[in-house]
Amino acid sequence: MTNVTSETEAILLQLQTAGLSYREKVPGARETLMSLSRDLISNLQLPSEALMRMGWAEPAMMANCRTAVDLEIFGHLKESRETGITTKELAVKCAVAQLTHHEPLARIMKHLAAMNVVGEKSEDTYSSTPLAEALCEAKYRDGIIFLYDVAGVSFRYLPEYLKKISYTLPTDATNGPFQGAHKTELSAFSWLDHNPAYIQAFNNYMSAYRAGTPSWVDPGFYPVADRLIDGFNSDYSDAFLVDIGGGKGHDLHELKEKHPNIPGRLILQDRQVVISTVGSGIFEAMSHDFFAAQPIKNARAYHLHSILHNWGDDDCVRILRQLRSAMKPGYSRLLLNEIIVLERTEAQLVKLLRQAGFNLVKIYSYELVQESLVEAELDEEEV
Numbered sequence: 001m002t003n004v005t006s007e008t009e010a011i012l013l014q015l016q017t018a019g020l021s022y023r024e025k026v027p028g029a030r031e032t033l034m035s036l037s038r039d040l041i042s043n044l045q046l047p048s049e050a051l052m053r054m055g056w057a058e059p060a061m062m063a064n065c066r067t068a069v070d071l072e073i074f075g076h077l078k079e080s081r082e083t084g085i086t087t088k089e090l091a092v093k094c095a096v097a098q099l100t101h102h103e104p105l106a107r108i109m110k111h112l113a114a115m116n117v118v119g120e121k122s123e124d125t126y127s128s129t130p131l132a133e134a135l136c137e138a139k140y141r142d143g144i145i146f147l148y149d150v151a152g153v154s155f156r157y158l159p160e161y162l163k164k165i166s167y168t169l170p171t172d173a174t175n176g177p178f179q180g181a182h183k184t185e186l187s188a189f190s191w192l193d194h195n196p197a198y199i200q201a202f203n204n205y206m207s208a209y210r211a212g213t214p215s216w217v218d219p220g221f222y223p224v225a226d227r228l229i230d231g232f233n234s235d236y237s238d239a240f241l242v243d244i245g246g247g248k249g250h251d252l253h254e255l256k257e258k259h260p261n262i263p264g265r266l267i268l269q270d271r272q273v274v275i276s277t278v279g280s281g282i283f284e285a286m287s288h289d290f291f292a293a294q295p296i297k298n299a300r301a302y303h304l305h306s307i308l309h310n311w312g313d314d315d316c317v318r319i320l321r322q323l324r325s326a327m328k329p330g331y332s333r334l335l336l337n338e339i340i341v342l343e344r345t346e347a348q349l350v351k352l353l354r355q356a357g358f359n360l361v362k363i364y365s366y367e368l369v370q371e372s373l374v375e376a377e378l379d380e381e382e383v
């Protein structure tokens with residue numbers, strides 16, 4: 001047993017304080033507790049334990065979740081309610097011809113229980129957990145499918161790819177780790193178009209990838225009322241906000257739900273293949289390629305969420321430049337919703353904005369939330 005280091009002591013003390021804040025429902029306390037818990041594990045674990053977790057436990061957990069999705073195990077666990085279900089009973093419910101005996105299933109369930117994905121009520125009897133229950137919903141179930149089958153394969157290929165390009169910065173959307181991993185020359189989005197099952201999975205997952213965490217429309221993040229609602233002028237246009245590459249419109253739903261007094265039209269734009277799956281409702285859905293001229297003129301705001309991080313700088317400049325002639329100088333605001341630092345640093349983003357003819361107004365952040373809301377305006381000297 002090793003001695004308790006001063007660093008471990010410090011984390012333990014911080015955990016106590018964060019625990020009190022959590023009980024008092026202080027905003028951000030849950031995220032602080034999670035972050036400190038991770039710090040504590042990093043501080044306590046041995047290198048052998050770290051490798052065991054990274055190399056065996058977590059990849060196996062993801063692979064087992066993927067199999068559990070195929071066999072609809074999470075749904076069967078949910079149905080078993082408080083009683084739980086044995087692996088023999090599960091095997092019958094799964095009713096897969098190849099599943100001739102329950103032994104492989106027993107191993108999968110044991111590991112999922114060890115990783116707290118499912119509950120273990122007694123030896124070989126399993127029950128649901130909040131996570132397992134969420135994995136019955138399409139948006140989370142499809143997250144497992146997309147992350148395992150599509151994104152996961154690219155990560156495995158990344159070291160080989162980086163070696164191949166001599167560790168330079170990848171900029172070409174049709175020649176990255178994705179193409180090598182999936183043996184294609186198509187861009188990731190075109191590849192999705194050719195793989196309908198995965199585009200469905202991707203779109204569903206996108207609608208939930210940050211569900212439940214604070215968002216830019218929440219109080220204390222970006223002042224929607226001060227910066228957008230006040231000063232809205234329908235003489236310029238009745239368009240309030242255009243969500244460019246907005247997927248199935250989850251951000252617009254959240255905006256309207258949290259700010260029901262939005263004074264103008266909300267417009268969702270995405271590729272035809274995505275828009276064709278979206279019904280009408282609180283917004284207008286239109287197919288639009290963001291590399292083409294923006295058709296909605298003089299809107300109060302143009303919002304791009306998790307768009308720029310998918311593209312190299314030259315493509316980002318091309319995307320942003322399409323907005324310049326649509327925006328009204330001194331009125332329209334450009335809103336970029338991105339993880340600054342991880343995806344691009346503030347300095348890199350400012351440089352990119354300048355190249356595209358915009359000036360940074362302010363970066364709005366929220367404690368322990370990864371994404372920031374970047375507000376920019378037209379560089380009028382360029383207009």
Ligand SMILES: C[S@@+](CC[C@H](N)C(=O)[O-])C[C@H]1O[C@@H](n2cnc3c(N)ncnc32)[C@H](O)[C@@H]1O
Binds near residue numbers: 244246310
């Ligand atoms: C990472 S997702 C982000 C979705 C959404 N904004 C969000 O944050 O949840 C990228 C989105 O960009 C869309 N997209 C990709 N290429 C596009 C293009 N050329 N024109 C318009 N939308 C595009 C995709 O279909 C997808 O919905």
